[in-house]
Amino acid sequence: MSHFDRRSVLKASLGGAALLAGPGIVPVRAAEWTNTPEPNASIRVLRWKQFIQAEFDKFAEQTKKFSEKTGIKVKLEAESWEDIRPKAAVAANVGAGPDLIVGTLDDPFKFPEKLIDVTDVADYLGKQYGGWYPVAERYGKKGNNWIAIPQGATGGCLNYRISHVKAAGFEEFPKDTDGFLKLCQALKKNNTPAGFALGHATGDANGWCQWALWAFGGKVVNDKNEVVIDSPETIAAIEYVKQLYATFIPGVLSWNDSNNNKAFLNGELSLTLNGISIWTVGKNSTDPKQQEIAKDMNHAPMPIGPVGVSTEQQNVLVYYGYKHSKYPKAVKEFIKFMMDKENYDAWEVASNGYVSPPLPAYNDNPVWTSDPKITPYRDCLKRCRDNGYAGDLGYASAAVMGDFVVVDMFAEAASGSATPQEAAKRAAERAKRYYQV
Amino acid sequence: MAVIAEPAAAEVKRSSLWSRAFESRHFLGAMFMVPAIAILILFLAYPLALGFWLGMTDTKIGGVGRYIGFQNFVSLSKDSVFWLSVFNTIFYTVFASIVKFAVGLYLALLLNERLPFKSMVRAIVLLPFVVPTVLSAIAFWWIYDSQFSIISWLLIKAGLLTHYIDFLGDPWNARWSVVLANIWRGVPFVAITLLAGLQTISPSLYEAANLDGATNLQRFRHITLPMLSPIIAVVMTFSVLMTFTDFQLIYTITRGGPINATHLMATLSFQRAITGGNLGEGAAISNAMIPFLVAAILLSFFGLQRSRWQQGGRD
Numbered sequence: 001m002s003h004f005d006r007r008s009v010l011k012a013s014l015g016g017a018a019l020l021a022g023p024g025i026v027p028v029r030a031a032e033w034t035n036t037p038e039p040n041a042s043i044r045v046l047r048w049k050q051f052i053q054a055e056f057d058k059f060a061e062q063t064k065k066f067s068e069k070t071g072i073k074v075k076l077e078a079e080s081w082e083d084i085r086p087k088a089a090v091a092a093n094v095g096a097g098p099d100l101i102v103g104t105l106d107d108p109f110k111f112p113e114k115l116i117d118v119t120d121v122a123d124y125l126g127k128q129y130g131g132w133y134p135v136a137e138r139y140g141k142k143g144n145n146w147i148a149i150p151q152g153a154t155g156g157c158l159n160y161r162i163s164h165v166k167a168a169g170f171e172e173f174p175k176d177t178d179g180f181l182k183l184c185q186a187l188k189k190n191n192t193p194a195g196f197a198l199g200h201a202t203g204d205a206n207g208w209c210q211w212a213l214w215a216f217g218g219k220v221v222n223d224k225n226e227v228v229i230d231s232p233e234t235i236a237a238i239e240y241v242k243q244l245y246a247t248f249i250p251g252v253l254s255w256n257d258s259n260n261n262k263a264f265l266n267g268e269l270s271l272t273l274n275g276i277s278i279w280t281v282g283k284n285s286t287d288p289k290q291q292e293i294a295k296d297m298n299h300a301p302m303p304i305g306p307v308g309v310s311t312e313q314q315n316v317l318v319y320y321g322y323k324h325s326k327y328p329k330a331v332k333e334f335i336k337f338m339m340d341k342e343n344y345d346a347w348e349v350a351s352n353g354y355v356s357p358p359l360p361a362y363n364d365n366p367v368w369t370s371d372p373k374i375t376p377y378r379d380c381l382k383r384c385r386d387n388g389y390a391g392d393l394g395y396a397s398a399a400v401m402g403d404f405v406v407v408d409m410f411a412e413a414a415s416g417s418a419t420p421q422e423a424a425k426r427a428a429e430r431a432k433r434y435y436q437v
Numbered sequence: 438m439a440v441i442a443e444p445a446a447a448e449v450k451r452s453s454l455w456s457r458a459f460e461s462r463h464f465l466g467a468m469f470m471v472p473a474i475a476i477l478i479l480f481l482a483y484p485l486a487l488g489f490w491l492g493m494t495d496t497k498i499g500g501v502g503r504y505i506g507f508q509n510f511v512s513l514s515k516d517s518v519f520w521l522s523v524f525n526t527i528f529y530t531v532f533a534s535i536v537k538f539a540v541g542l543y544l545a546l547l548l549n550e551r552l553p554f555k556s557m558v559r560a561i562v563l564l565p566f567v568v569p570t571v572l573s574a575i576a577f578w579w580i581y582d583s584q585f586s587i588i589s590w591l592l593i594k595a596g597l598l599t600h601y602i603d604f605l606g607d608p609w610n611a612r613w614s615v616v617l618a619n620i621w622r623g624v625p626f627v628a629i630t631l632l633a634g635l636q637t638i639s640p641s642l643y644e645a646a647n648l649d650g651a652t653n654l655q656r657f658r659h660i661t662l663p664m665l666s667p668i669i670a671v672v673m674t675f676s677v678l679m680t681f682t683d684f685q686l687i688y689t690i691t692r693g694g695p696i697n698a699t700h701l702m703a704t705l706s707f708q709r710a711i712t713g714g715n716l717g718e719g720a721a722i723s724n725a726m727i728p729f730l731v732a733a734i735l736l737s738f739f740g741l742q743r744s745r746w747q748q749g750g751r752d
Contacts, residue, residue, distance in 0.1 A: 086711040092499035093716075110714040111499025199606070200692035251583020253695035254605030263584050395497050395714050402712035403518075404694075411696045417608070426517065433512060434713070 031127035041330035055351030099325035136358035152355035155380030194271035210313035215305025245414035310383035356380035491720035509721035541627025574689035608698030634668030
């Protein structure tokens with residue numbers, strides 16, 4: 001009896017409730033959504049420009065449906081996602097511009113106090129659909145409140161030519177970094193090389209370089225936001241990338257985000273990191289050569305390095321509304337509408353699986369299994385880390401990524417303009433300038 | 438009566454003062470200047486002052502920022518990428534400006550002669566200047582593409598090369614490639630402006646020189662160049678300023694890569710301020726450009742406009 005206190009009673013009650021809820025004895029109540037948008041609301045939405053036309057068309061169609069249902073007028077605009085960043089920054093700075101932006105990564109963490117608190121939307125969606133992926137929560141939540149709602153990620157997977165990989169002696173795509181290096185070396189030997197952007201390509205170069213750094217245990221900062229990139233783990237990652245770089249098609253140091261798509265669809269590339277767009281474009285192309293390439297290609301997750309877990313970095317897309325909006329409730333209503341499973345699913349089907357969902361409950365969409373080539377993109381958010389790893393998301397993480405600190409480190413060492421040690425040291429100096437503020 | 442007369446007298450006094458003020462040339466002149474001064478303050482002085490102020494603060498995107506004095510500059514002085522961007526900017530400006538001047542002057546002299554289809558040739562010369570910068574930058578980006586370059590393709594087809602040139606993937610190749618793109622874009626401005634200057638030189642000077650038996654080189658050395666020097670000073674000042682502060686060409690073609698080899702101060706400023714979110718540091722980089730720009734202006738005006746030199750004398 002001595003241990004029978006209020007705390008133990010509460011624990012026992014919650015445990016019992018959980019046990020009952022597990023098998024479905026206690027019905028899980030649907031989350032409640034109570035939000036009354038402002039009368040005669042009218043909002044301006046700026047989102048990333050489509051890579052797949054059907055995706056944008058469906059988004060626009062649903063926007064129209066939203067307006068018809070709620071009476072809220074929506075002006076929809078699209079910009080290249082790299083151009084959204086400056087616009088979002090200016091809107092935050094001057095307090096005018098779009099009411100809602102669908103942008104990328106940790107942008108909202110650069111101006112959190114300018115943004116509408118969307119905790120109620122996040123709570124509703126999380127409860128309604130069984131919870132967010134942890135990385136999605138990282139990209140949406142600052143402290144106890146949500147400042148952004150993750151829309152998903154324009155998932156990046158390895159795009160490869162099936163016949164070329166087979167000709168290189170691999171029946172299955174390698175799942176670890178050692179096998180991956182051997183594959184790239186064999187592809188190079190067969191004159192069907194791999195190629196990964198190593199220029200200032202915001203999505204592609206940052207994506208695979210962060211993966212490589214993390215795969216070997218390297219990281220820009222630790223969990224106290226102290227810069228620790230100049231480490232033996234980073235040197236190991238650089239040495240690995242140097243070997244990979246030697247197998248790449250010439251010119252990757254100059255590549256931006258569109259180069260690999262062009263080279264792949266021209267048949268000059270056998271392996272690269274990209275979204276599902278190469279395959280979709282090839283499949284829908286009228287050019288028989290591109291159709292043939294689409295038939296001969298498949299997708300795979302990034303290999304796992306010595307750390308033993310997936311270490312992908314994905315281009316996560318996020319909704320964030322501004323406090324300068326006259327209609328913050330209408331903004332939240334729009335996000336909730338677009339993220340509701342029914343609408344999200346229909347949009348996902350139209351986009352052919354272009355956006356990996358942030359809520360695992362959305363994985364049952366038939367589009368993910370309609371073709372096995374689409375399936376690897378489904379779990380991108382399950383496999384990825386946020387770009388501030390292992391520290392916080394915020395100004396410094398965004399600045400390090402925006403300033404290409406990690407990409408330049410690998411590029412310097414891979415191209416021979418610096419030793420791995422020099423490159424790691426320089427990266428540390430550059431990162432410290434942001435993290436010491 | 439006194440109650441009524443007093444305010445009336447004051448009104449008359451005020452009215453006459455106001456009327457008399459408008460009769461004054463000085464006052465009226467100042468009033469006419471007010472809109473122009475207001476525009477200058479609002480659109481030129483204020484942004485410049487704001488830039489100076491931001492450079493002295495730790496302002497982040499969306500934040501207020503606090504005054505930190507010269508801390509941004511101290512931090513930049515230890516930043517290798519910043520110094521690389523300073524080197525790149527000077528390299529880019531010096532080589533592009535020299536070649537633009539040489540080619541522009543040559544074209545101007547050529548167009549000043551009696552040429553068949555002169556109007557058409559002038560229109561063609563102007564074309565690079567007419568095309569929006571971003572479009573021409575995209576064209577160059579394709580021309581320099583590592584897999585699809587038309588230059589590499591032609592050279593391989595002609596049997597002069599065995600593999601594609603890595604125009605933008607090698608730091609020095611990339612630097613020269615962007616310089617070339619800038620030259621292509623900037624030559625028309627130099628050529629057409631110098632042509633305008635050439636047409637103001639009186640033909641009688643050349644006739645007199647011909648009678649004296651001057652050679653082509655002597656006529657160029659002792660008539661054309663001195664007479665053209667004021668316009669050269671203006672053209673080169675503008676050319677240097679525009680080249681030094683170039684942004685669009687670099688941002689579209691290389692985004693400062695590879696390994697920051699083509700980052701100019703302007704592109705780095707944008708990258709740090711907008712992409713990176715550090716408005717204070719971005720502004721500080723922009724402010725760091727000012728001494729170079731002032732030096733360029735002083736060099737042009739005080740160097741090229743020396744009256745003795747204009748008159749054919751020596752320094």
